Amino acid sequence: MDAAYQVDGKTVAHDEEGYLTDIGQWNEAVAGIIAEAEGLPMTAERWEVVNFLREYYQEYQIAPAVRVLTKAIGKKLGPEKASNKYLYELFPYGPAKQACKIAGLPKPTGCV
Amino acid sequence: MSAIAAILLVLATAMLAAGLAYRLALWLAAPVPLSIPTMPAPLTRGGAAMRVGREMLLFHSLFRADKPLWAASMAFHLGLALVLLRHLRYVVAVPPAWLVAIQPVGRLAGWMMMAGLLFLLARRLLVPRVRMVTRTGDVAVLVLLLAIGTSGLVTTYLLHTDILAVKAFLTSIWRAAPEGLPPDPTFLLHLLLAILLLAIVPFSKLLHAPGLVFSPTRNQPDGSRRYRRPARWARTLAGGGQ
Amino acid sequence: MSAFEPPPLADEVELAAPPALVPGAMAHSRPYVAAPAHNQALGFPGERVPDWERRAVEKLGELLERSRALRVFLDSCVKCGACADKCHFFIGTGDPNNMPVARQDLLRALYRRHFTVAGRMLGRHVGARDMDEALLQEWYTYFHQCTQCRRCSVFCPFGIDTAEISMAAREIMDAIGLGQKYSNEIIGKVHKIGNNLGLPEPALANTLEGLEEDVLEQSGAAVKFPLDVHGADVLLVTPSADFFAEPHVDGLIGYAKVFHQAGISWTLSSHASEAANFALFIGSYEQMHKIAQRIRQAAIDLGVKRIVFGECGHAWRVAYAFLNTLAGPWDFLDPAYPVPQHIVEVTHELIRRGGIVLDRDTNAGKTVTFHDSCNVARASRMGDAPGGQFVLPREVIKAAVPSFVDMHPDTTHDRTFCCGGGGGLLTDDLLELRIKGARPRMQALKEVVEQQGVTHMAAICAICKTQFAKVLPAYGFPMEMVVSLHQLVGQAIRLG
Ligand code: SF4
Numbered sequence: 095m096d097a098a099y100q101v102d103g104k105t106v107a108h109d110e111e112g113y114l115t116d117i118g119q120w121n122e123a124v125a126g127i128i129a130e131a132e133g134l135p136m137t138a139e140r141w142e143v144v145n146f147l148r149e150y151y152q153e154y155q156i157a158p159a160v161r162v163l164t165k166a167i168g169k170k171l172g173p174e175k176a177s178n179k180y181l182y183e184l185f186p187y188g189p190a191k192q193a194c195k196i197a198g199l200p201k202p203t204g205c206v
Numbered sequence: 207m208s209a210i211a212a213i214l215l216v217l218a219t220a221m222l223a224a225g226l227a228y229r230l231a232l233w234l235a236a237p238v239p240l241s242i243p244t245m246p247a248p249l250t251r252g253g254a255a256m257r258v259g260r261e262m263l264l265f266h267s268l269f270r271a272d273k274p275l276w277a278a279s280m281a282f283h284l285g286l287a288l289v290l291l292r293h294l295r296y297v298v299a300v301p302p303a304w305l306v307a308i309q310p311v312g313r314l315a316g317w318m319m320m321a322g323l324l325f326l327l328a329r330r331l332l333v334p335r336v337r338m339v340t341r342t343g344d345v346a347v348l349v350l351l352l353a354i355g356t357s358g359l360v361t362t363y364l365l366h367t368d369i370l371a372v373k374a375f376l377t378s379i380w381r382a383a384p385e386g387l388p389p390d391p392t393f394l395l396h397l398l399l400a401i402l403l404l405a406i407v408p409f410s411k412l413l414h415a416p417g418l419v420f421s422p423t424r425n426q427p428d429g430s431r432r433y434r435r436p437a438r439w440a441r442t443l444a445g446g447g448q
Numbered sequence: 449m450s451a452f453e454p455p456p457l458a459d460e461v462e463l464a465a466p467p468a469l470v471p472g473a474m475a476h477s478r479p480y481v482a483a484p485a486h487n488q489a490l491g492f493p494g495e496r497v498p499d500w501e502r503r504a505v506e507k508l509g510e511l512l513e514r515s516r517a518l519r520v521f522l523d524s525c526v527k528c529g530a531c532a533d534k535c536h537f538f539i540g541t542g543d544p545n546n547m548p549v550a551r552q553d554l555l556r557a558l559y560r561r562h563f564t565v566a567g568r569m570l571g572r573h574v575g576a577r578d579m580d581e582a583l584l585q586e587w588y589t590y591f592h593q594c595t596q597c598r599r600c601s602v603f604c605p606f607g608i609d610t611a612e613i614s615m616a617a618r619e620i621m622d623a624i625g626l627g628q629k630y631s632n633e634i635i636g637k638v639h640k641i642g643n644n645l646g647l648p649e650p651a652l653a654n655t656l657e658g659l660e661e662d663v664l665e666q667s668g669a670a671v672k673f674p675l676d677v678h679g680a681d682v683l684l685v686t687p688s689a690d691f692f693a694e695p696h697v698d699g700l701i702g703y704a705k706v707f708h709q710a711g712i713s714w715t716l717s718s719h720a721s722e723a724a725n726f727a728l729f730i731g732s733y734e735q736m737h738k739i740a741q742r743i744r745q746a747a748i749d750l751g752v753k754r755i756v757f758g759e760c761g762h763a764w765r766v767a768y769a770f771l772n773t774l775a776g777p778w779d780f781l782d783p784a785y786p787v788p789q790h791i792v793e794v795t796h797e798l799i800r801r802g803g804i805v806l807d808r809d810t811n812a813g814k815t816v817t818f819h820d821s822c823n824v825a826r827a828s829r830m831g832d833a834p835g836g837q838f839v840l841p842r843e844v845i846k847a848a849v850p851s852f853v854d855m856h857p858d859t860t861h862d863r864t865f866c867c868g869g870g871g872g873l874l875t876d877d878l879l880e881l882r883i884k885g886a887r888p889r890m891q892a893l894k895e896v897v898e899q900q901g902v903t904h905m906a907a908i909c910a911i912c913k914t915q916f917a918k919v920l921p922a923y924g925f926p927m928e929m930v931v932s933l934h935q936l937v938g939q940a941i942r943l944g
């Protein structure tokens with residue numbers, strides 16, 4: 095069931111839903127490949143989100159709550175972008191899940 | 207002949223009693239470890255008993271679910287109840303006045319029961335989703351009941367049986383030599399099938415009758431914030447609160 | 449965007465018409481299987497045990513001795529079909545195995561075969577089957593197409609509750625090493641970290657601080673979101689989605705404003721930072737008990753007087769109907785209040801006696817309808833009288849918004865349709881099923897949107913909120929249509 099991404103001749107294992115099994119294997123090239131698999135080109139805005147997720151994860155071992163994320167993006171990209179709606183435009187499958195996947199983080203579980 | 211019929215009848219009754227007793231013992235031995243009434247539920251035991259009563263006499267949930275099915279089911283069960291009541295006169299020595307009075311109603315009930323059964327059978331065979339969950343056994347029970355009903359109606363209206371002889375037989379089955387049964391084939395068939403029905407109750411879906419009374423979703427009151435109900439098997443779990 | 453595009457909703461609401469049968473329509477829909485580590489963390493075998501057929505029968509025997517309901521339900525079904533067209537998954541998929549009676553029969557087959565005289569003698573003529581790979585695969589497929597919503601049990605003449613049957617089947621599957629990833633992984637996280645999300649204490653504290661800033665900024669009031677405050681009156685136990693997702697978090701802000709304005713001291717607990725109890729979904733009393741113990745422990749440690757639950761459907765079922773048995777007695781709490789209480793009960797009472805004041809105009813332009821969550825509607829209560837679970841939320845909404853409309857009566861109160869995501873099915877690998885299962889609710893919503901101008905649908909369950917946020921767009925509605933009940937309260941409440 096489990097499979098792998100091919101990045102620069104290396105294989106990076108992921109689970110059945112495409113989340114990395116070992117977050118230590120993440121790098122920017124991996125992010126690009128995952129994003130491609132999701133059908134999303136990595137724009138500067140998407141990188142902002144992905145980078146923030148990784149920073150937050152470093153500190154708290156969990157992805158930030160959606161509100162924390164919108165606030166942070168608002169600060170970086172301007173207050174008009176501080177909305178759930180904007181994040182959904184960037185990551186149509188839901189910022190929490192799709193952006194986490196690209197950032198190499200585990201999938202948020204539970205009723206979210 | 208009479209002796210065989212008597213033995214079968216006694217045997218079937220014994221199977222019914224023992225089978226039911228065993229089944230109920232199994233049910234009662236198992237606890238209901240949590241409060242699971244389908245809500246909203248009455249707050250008191252009395253209220254819950256009323257709820258079960260409403261299900262038993264009025265088929266309240268079925269009424270909410272499916273009106274034609276409710277009507278057919280009511281016709282069959284009510285018809286059966288009245289027919290059975292009417293049959294009392296074959297076993298009591300001197301029928302009381304009310305029993306004599308309901309005889310015409312009982313005859314009508316026979317037809318009502320048959321109509322209900324025919325609808326149930328037709329529905330079972332014709333409605334695709336019902337047919338899908340039907341097994342041979344489900345049809346067999348309906349056919350058995352229809353056969354009992356038909357043979358009963360035939361003896362009532364066409365080929366009259368010697369009622370007094372039947373009565374003499376039924377009141378004498380406990381003796382070593384029971385009195386003679388009338389040798390009418392329709393009547394004998396009726397009796398034989400009824401005996402069969404009695405015998406299979408505890409082993410078939412006919413258990414739904416006691417099931418209704420013991421169903422925790424219907425007979426539990428809503429009181430879980432007031433009462434605890436830890437089952438014996440659950441008391442060994444670690445942690446507080448047991 | 450979504451993996452599955454549903455056919456458009458009908459113009460006319462035809463709630464009564466049962467669908468045409470499409471055998472095997474959902475045979476392909478199965479959730480991911482749990483990894484060995486997920487199973488082992490809960491004490492289940494990691495992988496399929498060697499003699500699993502025998503073990504399954506043995507486990508069924510154990511469950512029969514532990515639950516009268518299971519016995520009575522397996523013995524009493526007459527195959528009348530009254531339940532058949534009542535399940536949202538049957539209505540939405542047409543797959544005959546999604547008729548509640550057919551779903552039950554998958555377990556009943558094994559029961560008949562091994563525990564009844566008729567089944568041993570007559571075999572398949574009375575629906576008996578042996579345990580084999582084919583039957584097990586049908587179990588895994590179709591017992592994960594039941595949200596355990598109990599709608600079927602409302603209509604069954606014997607009250608047979610398919611939810612109990614599917615819980616038992618999942619328990620048997622866990623016992624032979626075939627667990628479902630979504631539920632088992634999450635239960636493991638509750639044990640390890642304290643909540644379904646896996647939100648550690650520092651992250652929780654950080655998130656709550658952020659909320660205090662937000663509310664101060666927006667309303668000017670210093671509303672607190674206390675965490676682990678010893679000696680608070682109220683312990684609030686709420687689904688972790690309330691910390692994380694939209695629109696859930698707006699509900700949490702609503703609860704905080706209510707406590708703030710009413711002057712009730714309250715706290716969250718990092719030990720019991722989760723109201724949900726997914727052990728219900730896998731039918732495990734032991735796991736459910738263990739999860740419930742966290743709440744007792746938190747209440748003791750923090751020295752609170754009351755326990756209040758946030759908006760979560762199945763959590764309220766476990767809280768209302770089971771908590772007293774699982775983790776009581778609560779003799780160390782204030783006897784003046786029922787244990788536990790629902791946040792809607794608290795808010796309702798405050799509105800009634802003027803402890804808080806709501807201003808409907810702040811929600812101007814909203815016409816709101818209410819989705820009765822299955823577990824709240826059919827497995828619990830609020831307030832003092834039967835049916836309070838229908839009355840209280842509606843009264844609170846009516847106090848908060850200018851216009852309220854109910855959906856079709858065949859789809860509300862105890863006849864409500866499940867959102868399609870409950871019972872451990874709120875996972876991406878079941879998205880097609882979730883969209884199809886939401887259809888009856890979406891159909892009823894469409895009616896009130898078109899005929900009565902409904903703009904929002906309020907919910908009181910984390911699963912419902914997430915599920916609707918996901919499936920509303922598939923049916924052409926905006927995602928923002930679903931709101932938390934306390935989001936409306938939080939908007940309308942007069943602070944200061
Ligand atoms: S409990 Fe709900 S989902 Fe399960 S069979 Fe019954 S109606 Fe369907």
Ligand code: SF4
Nearest residue numbers: 525526528529531604
């Ligand atoms: S309504 Fe009850 S008795 Fe009838 S088929 Fe369904 S589960 Fe069986």
